[in-house]
Amino acid sequence: DGGITQSPKYLFRKEGQNVTLSCEQNLNHDAMYWYRQDPGQGLRLIYYSQIVNDFQKGDIAEGYSVSREKKESFPLTVTSAQKNPTAFYLCASSTASAPNYEQYFGPGTRLTVT
Amino acid sequence: AQTVTQSQPEMSVQEAETVTLSCTYDTSESNYYLFWYKQPPSRQMILVIRQEAYKQQNATENRFSVNFQKAAKSFSLKISDSQLGDTAMYFCAFMKGRTGNQFYFGTGTSLTVIP
Numbered sequence: 001d002g003g004i005t006q007s008p009k010y011l012f013r014k015e016g017q018n019v020t021l022s023c024e025q026n027l028n029h030d031a032m033y034w035y036r037q038d039p040g041q042g043l044r045l046i047y048y049s050q051i052v053n054d055f056q057k058g059d060i061a062e063g064y065s066v067s068r069e070k071k072e073s074f075p076l077t078v079t080s081a082q083k084n085p086t087a088f089y090l091c092a093s094s095t096a097s098a099p100n101y102e103q104y105f106g107p108g109t110r111l112t113v114t
Numbered sequence: 115a116q117t118v119t120q121s122q123p124e125m126s127v128q129e130a131e132t133v134t135l136s137c138t139y140d141t142s143e144s145n146y147y148l149f150w151y152k153q154p155p156s157r158q159m160i161l162v163i164r165q166e167a168y169k170q171q172n173a174t175e176n177r178f179s180v181n182f183q184k185a186a187k188s189f190s191l192k193i194s195d196s197q198l199g200d201t202a203m204y205f206c207a208f209m210k211g212r213t214g215n216q217f218y219f220g221t222g223t224s225l226t227v228i229p
Binding site: 033035040041042043044045048058088090092094101102103105107108 | 120123147149156157158159160161164205207209216217219220221222
């Protein structure tokens with residue numbers, strides 16, 4: 001089955017530690033995205049990548065980093081510089097084929113930092 | 115910058131009734147796409163319906179339909195014959211142009227279907 005996997009589903013870290021969230025897709029999509037979801041704030045874009053070895057900052061990139069070494073993978077690192085890292089993180093990918101644009105989402109990772 | 119506004123944080127509807135969720139957006143683009151996504155308690159985001167701005171005909175998908183008013187920049191979602199499984203967060207989203215890149219999401223409407 002084609003889809004997006006995110007692991008783990010729940011992640012706990014101590015304050016001051018970097019943590020990497022995994023995102024893998026087998027949909028052969030060029031574009032991939034990372035969103036942060038907080039109650040009452042919808043989905044906010046952290047980073048996106050339209051092609052391997054290239055990525056752009058979204059609206060809330062501070063304290064996060066990404067890499068895109070393979071088409072299938074787009075890991076997100078939450079660094080110790082992120083002031084409020086506890087949140088639900090969603091990874092997505094999309095096709096650039098008109099007119100059936102759609103973002104496909106993974107199941108998400110709930111990160112708790114204490 | 116594009117903005118998407120959902121002014122109804124929470125709504126409820128009786129099972130089998132009809133409910134309409136509101137969405138407005140602000141853009142200077144002439145070519146764009148609009149979407150409604152559903153996020154049930156499992157938190158898996160699912161596409162409900164898609165509308166292309168250059169198409170005047172409103173999109174429909176079974177019990178889900180939209181009322182797209184381009185001049186008013188309004189994109190509401192109508193759910194007919196509401197079912198318990200429709201209980202979820204609903205997000206309106208905007209994508210500009212044909213590049214298939216950045217989506218802009220609203221803050222969501224939490225819909226509860228009451229048995």
